[in-house]
Every structure is written in structure tokens, then in C-alpha cells.
Amino acid sequence: MCWASLPRNILSIKRAARAECVSLTLSQLMKSTRPDPESCIRTAQWLHDQLPIRFARRIEDILQLPHVVVINPQINSILSTYLETFEAIHSFPPIRTQDNEMAFLQVIREQLAMHNPGTRLIAEGYREVRRLYPSIHLDAFLHDHFTTRIATRILMDNYMEMRVPREEHIGVVRQNMRPLKIVQEIAGELTVLTTSLYGCAPEVEYRGNPDCILDYIPRHVKYMVRELLKNAFRSTVERHLARSTKSDKLPHVAVELQQGDIHVIFKISDQGGGMPKSLQREAWKYGWTTVDANKKSPEAFQYAEESCSWDRGMDSKAPERSELAGYGFGLPLTRLHAQYFGGDVFMQALPGHGTDLILILTHLKEGTPSTEFDDLSTLLYKKERKPHREPDREQ
Secondary structure, eight states: OOGGGSOTTHHHHHHHHTSOOOOOOHHHHHHTOOOSHHHHHHHHHHHHHHHHHHHHHHHHHHHTSOHHHHTSHHHHHHHHHHHHHHHHHHTSOOOOSHHHHHHHHHHHHHHHHHTTTHHHHHHHHHHHHHHHOTTOOOHHHHHHHHHHHHHHHHHHHHHHHTTSOOTTEETTEEEEEOHHHHHHHHHHHHHHHHHHHHSOOOOEEEEEOTTOOEEEOHHHHHHHHHHHHHHHHHHHHHHHHTTSOTTSOOOOEEEEEEEOSSEEEEEEEEOSOOOOHHHHTGGGSTTOOSSOTTOOSGGGOOOOGGGOOOOTTOTTSOOOOOOOTTTTOHHHHHHHHHHHTTOEEEEEEETTTEEEEEEEEEOOOTTSGGGSSOOHHHHTTTSOOOOOOOOOSOO
């Protein structure tokens, strides 16, 4: 990349990227989440200092990608958004008064909305690049990019939510959440969508402990459950419609919930045919998909952005498009979200029959191990920049 093509403020970006990035655990964030003006000003001052460092580092990482990646229109749009956000926050004057803080809040609100389509743009851009250059693999970059994206959005979302106390909420964390209610809500959405695309949809059978509760970030739970249920619905319908008529009864999709000591376990089982063992590892790589990218049909199985539903109190945010069938980002992003707070996702595929996907989420309570992890986005820059390697394990 030639010097003339670099951002005009590249020197400011490089200086910010070398500054100290202060790590913050979720427990520390929850303890500092109070609605009084003094707490809001302190949080705004901290974000004013730390967010430019995080955005500068991501800008540098994008600029170091292969040139054919950086000039892709979708990924270049991401770069432009990061540059605009860096400049908007970095150039904001010192925050000393309540009026300063309210003006800063408006900047954060506007910038966060600009980043909403980021996942879709990255997925589309990566697909376009790989069509031209199949040998390009960006798993290391994508893993780090989405890790820092999760961390940054939590910080910015929590700052926006902290000034409006809500019952059973600490900032972005919802306490005593009922996973069954979330699953039922998403299953209802998917039933309507699947029926509109295919003419039928599988019923959902609920098993296990319907009364289990979970302290977690609702947006994350909804994203992960939606991705796993969507895969189960799609595979079930497509396998059985190919073998029978629409009047034949589809096998159920089973959702089992169990309460552990510090976890809630979701087990989503389908009879969609599973996948060969040779492909199971591939399913966790960014960009791998069984969907024909050239088709604009039910196979794409994509939600429109406006069809997503979000937790009460977050309606002011434009929901990010979370359905990425056809891009190959759903499973790896689901696992990344789960692992971010010490959970995980496992696949047990029975070729020729179906698939069990097991999602394990840890409670986000103050003092529990899941809230004491250092901010993973800052840890990325405390180690040598080695290529990210997919976990060497059987899924």
C-alpha cells in the first residue's frame, strides 16, 4: 500500500495504537455501572481515553491486510467507518462537565449505529475476495476483529444503558433471564420465516428444565440461539422436503435446557441429515458454507434486518443483521460469542441422521470466574502477533 493511499491522520492513529490499552473485566464494568452524573462522567472520560486506542489498533490491522482485501468495497467501508469513529472520539474535547458528557454520549450513540452493519459487510467482503482469490484465508484476522468488536460494543452499549436503571439489569447484563422464553420467541420467528420460504416448518419440542435462569447479555443469547435454531430448521426442512411431500409431517426440532452450577446448557437436536466427519471441522471456519452463494432463494435463509427482535430497552438501536446463512459466519461467530465469557459450542453430528449442537453459557454474576476475565481485546495486543490457529480438537 503506497503512502498516498494511507489515511491523512495515520500518524495520530499510530501514536494512539501504541498507547497503553487498559484492561477491564466485566465484573469491574458492572461495579462501575451507576446512573449518577459523576459515574457517567468518569465512564465517559475513560472511554474518551481508551476507545481511540482500540479503534486505532483495528485500523492498523486492517491496513496490514493484503491490498486486494483492503480495496474491496465492503471491507473498505468498514475501514472508513473505523477511521470516522477514531477521529470523532479522538478529537472530542476533554470531558469535565455534565454538558460535555451528554454531548459525548450523542457521539457514541451515532458512532455505534454506524457500526451496526459491520458483520454483514465483513462477511460479504470476505466472500467476494475469496471468489477471486480462494487461497486467501483470514481466520486469524477475523477472530481478532470480532473479539475486539464484541468488547468494544459491550463498553459502548453499557455506557448508553447505565444512565437508565432497569429492573433486573446491570447495564447490558440481564439478571434472572428465562432462556426458555428466549428460545420460544426465536422459534416463533423462525417458524413464520420458514413457512413463508418453504411452505412448512418443523415443530419445536422442549425438554429438560424449563425453569432454569441465566444472567447474561440478552443480545448475545438471542444471536447464538437464533443461529443454532436457524441451522436446525433449515437442515430439517430441506432434507425432508427433498424426500417427501409438503403434506408429510416433519420431524421435530428438540431443544433441551439444563441448569448447571455456573452454566446453562442448550442442546438443539435436529434430524436434518448431519454432515460427514470430514466436513465437521470446516464448519467452524469463517466463510465455509453449504449454501450456493449465487442463489437468491430460500437456501439463503436470511432475515431482513427489520425482522430481528431485540430486548426491551434496546429498541433505539438499529438491530444488526444477524442471519448470515450463505456467508459461513454463523457457527464460528456463535462459538466466539460463547467462548468470550468462558462458554463454548460443540457439535455432535450423526451423518445420515441429524445434528446435536450444545451451547454452554456461563452466568455473568459479579465475582464469578466468567466476569473476572480480562478484556480479551486488550489481551490480543499483550502477546506476540502469532497467526491464530483453529483449536486442534474434534467437534
